Amino acid sequence: MTTTLATPVRAGKAAVGALGVLALASGALESVVQPTVPLLQRELDMGPTGGALLSILLPITGALVTPLAGRFGDRYGGKRVLIRLMIVVCVGGTVSALAPGLPVLLAGQVLQGAMVGALPLSFIVVRKHLSAGESKAAIGVVSGLFVGGGMVGMLGEDDEVHAFLNFARPEPPSDVFANPEAQRDLVAAVFADAGWEVPGMLAAMHEADDVFFDGVSQIRMPRWHRGRVALAGDAAYAPSFLTGQGSSLALVGAYMLAGSLADRDHTTGLAAYEDSTREFVAANQGLVGEGGATLFPITAQALEQRNDRLRKLGTTPSAEPRPAHSALTLPEFMPRKPSAG
Incomplete structure (x- = not known):
């Protein structure tokens, strides 16, 4: 009895291009959230804590989904898992677009974050349907487009000027975090006698609709x-x-x-x-x-x-040592030898 094996279906340029567009969209999806946070804070009456959560939720979800997507893709097939993943992302986009408040928007962002899992699934599809040499080139294209999409959020076509003012206080001004007008008043009071172009910045701040006010903090934990x-x-x-x-x-x-x-x-x-x-x-x-x-x-x-x-920025930087920056000499770790058998 002779068994004839079916020839694997090869992916053409159009299929690779589609995966590239998908990677481009995935990268863009991650990058466009941060620039819209001030607008969303105003429209949804969102405080600094909600804005910070919104900023990090999608990347965190993507980091959790990516390894799972790769594992499921290896087990059940990259194309099958990819299609289902895109359905989840479409549902997330719809939920985010129609969100009446922060909780629903966060739920939509969790679903949208699954889109980052499209990257390893694209690699699985490419390796299955292309030769070794072709798959390397295709994976490079897909990866490059993903990075390119991630730059979308940094692009802008307007000529607006943004100012960044910071100041130190003994204690965080917790009483103004939920009050945008109090935030503006506090900044204006702190920089009232700053001179230079600052008075103009303060005047523009009172008219601006995208003011972002937050405290700077560190994470210090007793155990890691x-x-x-x-x-x-x-x-x-x-x-x-x-x-x-x-x-x-x-x-x-x-x-x-x-x-x-x-x-x-x-x-x-x-x-x-x-x-x-x-x-x-x-x-x-x-x-x-x-x-x-x-x-x-x-x-x-x-x-x-x-x-x-x-x-002195126009001169050569001095070789002044920075003790904190060089406080640790990285050791050379020896790679573990593979176990016998």
Whole structure:
């Protein structure tokens, strides 16, 4: 008895193009939420907490869905799971568009966040229907379009000028967070005698409909792990943008976490990760408390140092060491040898 195997259906340029458009839309979906937060806050009477939650919900959902989508795609077929995923996303878009308030909008965003799972599913479809060489090129195109879509939210065609004013207070002004008019009054009072172009900015602020007011904070936790769960980056030790060290701490933390687990069990490895990284994190978070945040100082001395640096931007930067930035020398972790058998 002879059995004839069916020839796999090959994907043409149109199919790859469709996956590329899907990747472009997925990236754009992630990027367009943040610029619309001020508008949504005004239309839905949303406070700073709701705005912050809205900003992070879609990326968090995408991060959770992506590995699950890849696993289901391998098991049940990339195309089948992709179609069902797009149905979920369409429902989420409809819910978001018709949302009368924040809770319904958040539910819609959770459903829309599933769209990021389209990326690994696209890779599964491409690898199944194209040769090895063609699939590499197609995956590169799809990935590039996803990144390109993520830049959509940063593009704008208007000539508006945006101002960023910040100030320090002993305690957060909690009483004004839910009151937009009180926010404007507080900012106007703080910068009343600032001079330069600031009076014009304050006047425009009272007329603007997209003012965003929030407090700057850090994440400081007594522990970064429990059981088999560990946190890294902003989730464990966000230093705030005042330090300029958020990306550095996240990259260093991820490196130390991976290396600490490479040749240890999870209990010993997670403890080693925290022990070896915490001092470095504390030093960089402390830049704000000591008035050492480069662009946003909180002491007269640090302010003068900042202004002096700005005046000398046309010259070669000095080689002045920054102890907090180099407080940790990254060890060279040895890769784990594969077990025999």
